[in-house]
Amino acid sequence: MTNAVLPTVSPPADVDRPKPKRRTKVKPKRQNLAGWLFVGPVILGVLFFQLAPVAASLVVSLTNWSGLNKPTFLGLDNYKELFTADDTFWPSLKNTVIFTLAVVVLTIGIGLALAVLCNQKVKGIGIFRTLYYSPAVTNVVAIGFVWFWLYDPDNGLFNSTLKTIGIHGPAWLSDAKTALIAVIIVAIWQGVGYPMVILLAGLQSIDQSLLEAATVDGASAWRRFWSVVVPLLTPSLFFLTITQFITSFQVFGIIYVMTSGGPNNATSVFIFHIYEAAFGHGRLGYASAMGWVLFVIVGVVTAVQWRLEKRWVHYDN
Amino acid sequence: MTTEAIRVYNRPPRHIPRRVVIFAVLIVLAAVFAMPLLWMVSASLKPENEVLKSPPTFIPSTAQWANYSQAGHGLLPFFLNSCKLAALNVGFLLVFASMAGYGFARLNFAFKNLAFALLLSTAMIPSMVYLVPQYMLFREMGWIDTHYPLWVPNVLTPVFGTFLLRQAFRGVPIELEEAAKLDGASIFGTFWRIMLPQVKPALAAVGALTFMGSWNDLFGPLIFLNSTRLQTMPIALALFKGEFFTQTNLMMAAATLTILPPLLLFLVAQKYFVQGITMSGLKG
Numbered sequence: 001m002t003n004a005v006l007p008t009v010s011p012p013a014d015v016d017r018p019k020p021k022r023r024t025k026v027k028p029k030r031q032n033l034a035g036w037l038f039v040g041p042v043i044l045g046v047l048f049f050q051l052a053p054v055a056a057s058l059v060v061s062l063t064n065w066s067g068l069n070k071p072t073f074l075g076l077d078n079y080k081e082l083f084t085a086d087d088t089f090w091p092s093l094k095n096t097v098i099f100t101l102a103v104v105v106l107t108i109g110i111g112l113a114l115a116v117l118c119n120q121k122v123k124g125i126g127i128f129r130t131l132y133y134s135p136a137v138t139n140v141v142a143i144g145f146v147w148f149w150l151y152d153p154d155n156g157l158f159n160s161t162l163k164t165i166g167i168h169g170p171a172w173l174s175d176a177k178t179a180l181i182a183v184i185i186v187a188i189w190q191g192v193g194y195p196m197v198i199l200l201a202g203l204q205s206i207d208q209s210l211l212e213a214a215t216v217d218g219a220s221a222w223r224r225f226w227s228v229v230v231p232l233l234t235p236s237l238f239f240l241t242i243t244q245f246i247t248s249f250q251v252f253g254i255i256y257v258m259t260s261g262g263p264n265n266a267t268s269v270f271i272f273h274i275y276e277a278a279f280g281h282g283r284l285g286y287a288s289a290m291g292w293v294l295f296v297i298v299g300v301v302t303a304v305q306w307r308l309e310k311r312w313v314h315y316d317n
Numbered sequence: 318m319t320t321e322a323i324r325v326y327n328r329p330p331r332h333i334p335r336r337v338v339i340f341a342v343l344i345v346l347a348a349v350f351a352m353p354l355l356w357m358v359s360a361s362l363k364p365e366n367e368v369l370k371s372p373p374t375f376i377p378s379t380a381q382w383a384n385y386s387q388a389g390h391g392l393l394p395f396f397l398n399s400c401k402l403a404a405l406n407v408g409f410l411l412v413f414a415s416m417a418g419y420g421f422a423r424l425n426f427a428f429k430n431l432a433f434a435l436l437l438s439t440a441m442i443p444s445m446v447y448l449v450p451q452y453m454l455f456r457e458m459g460w461i462d463t464h465y466p467l468w469v470p471n472v473l474t475p476v477f478g479t480f481l482l483r484q485a486f487r488g489v490p491i492e493l494e495e496a497a498k499l500d501g502a503s504i505f506g507t508f509w510r511i512m513l514p515q516v517k518p519a520l521a522a523v524g525a526l527t528f529m530g531s532w533n534d535l536f537g538p539l540i541f542l543n544s545t546r547l548q549t550m551p552i553a554l555a556l557f558k559g560e561f562f563t564q565t566n567l568m569m570a571a572a573t574l575t576i577l578p579p580l581l582l583f584l585v586a587q588k589y590f591v592q593g594i595t596m597s598g599l600k601g
Contacts, residue, residue, distance in 0.1 A: 035420050042436065046435065046439050050447055050474055053448075054446050054447045134350070137580055140535055145558065198597075253536070291447075
């Protein structure tokens, strides 16, 4: 479980492409053996450590297993309880949705602005790129503490600074009204580097002659940006909406470190709720049910994004 | 680009030179992004009574380097655990991912497409879904409270690394491989001696990103380890908060030390990071 970079979700587009015919003396059987020796460890690893547990978790989600008792089959009771009797589920889902929307939209939006800025040919631009990306390599515990302290209602940098100009700052993390916003700010600060790098690469791959043609046609810089640059970036933007959605929806570390879901569940997110059910209350069956609900939500939203792809993503450059 | 086009394209907005505007924006943003980290370093060097002073000061009156030796002394065993796990993760992941990447890029075998699709599809599964059975599996295997769950599953499921290395292997001229075959090299020999050296940049990119993931992992150590002596740096930092440090300056020194290794690696190997991240955005 890493928070560095999500693997690609692009489909194996070229898998079906006919392979160039190769004249080789190696017999098919030996080739099969060699091929499987090379990919075997990883395929077995995925089956053993991921796919089998995914299937097992569906079974566990239908039981009251605690890891110690003899599990009883409950049918869909865990799911029923989750949707109807759990007072943390809906608030945590709501928080997760707010967090995800804010982080997806703002990291991609700010990332795009930063990418455009970092694509300018000025001296020392590499230093600025490095600076903007550097929060992305820090770990959440360390930066969680730093921000926790910056947000301190009395002695934190923000409120001390506000006090010098006569403003009484909010309580940030300890106020249910501002806690989620405060966490979102940290997530954006840390999360903007990845979209920036992806979009910068997208910008640098744009054929300059297209921009020149638009300029000759009299398009303003603003017009060039929206009518030429942005359409050409839509494949990268599409990729980012998918990956950023999947990562943000599974936010955990920053919540765990900064608020533990509080105050009063104001920042309780879905994964945090699962974590507590599984490792706080030992309800493995219930936690598995929540895991599957998460899986279905992520799967459906991603499928919808793929369906909408045609409407706004241009691949014809 | 014609001269006319250059002139129009570079026309400064009104009277402020374009470069000045860009620089001003770049610097303001740099200050915003760097502020929390600079503030952390500043606090880590302050004497205790200065940290919470109001109004806050940025430059410590006297730099307290002793804060670092004090924080570093406590963190040392956890630093070593983090280094050990990072080395195991990077080393073994590169072996398995490059083998699989080469297999998918250059070898033909039955069910290859199916296997590759299977591998990529797992990238979409939230790890929370299989967490509980995984935990029980590790318990059965006696792996709870050992370092195994923090590297063995990672190195055997390198979806992103396999994908990236497959792309890299596909870019190596086929003639190189055929020449090696003509010379009588075995498939493994070709892979190890001829092909692997050709994809060093991709190996560096995957290695760098794997290091980050391993070093910054919070969830794994949190769930699979109980003993304090086995913990990694980020978790140790969280433990310190409650047990050892009530002093913000020492906490900040510890936080700085925890962030330092990945930050230094990023500064040194920036090129490979950007390459790796960029390739993650490529369409397969």
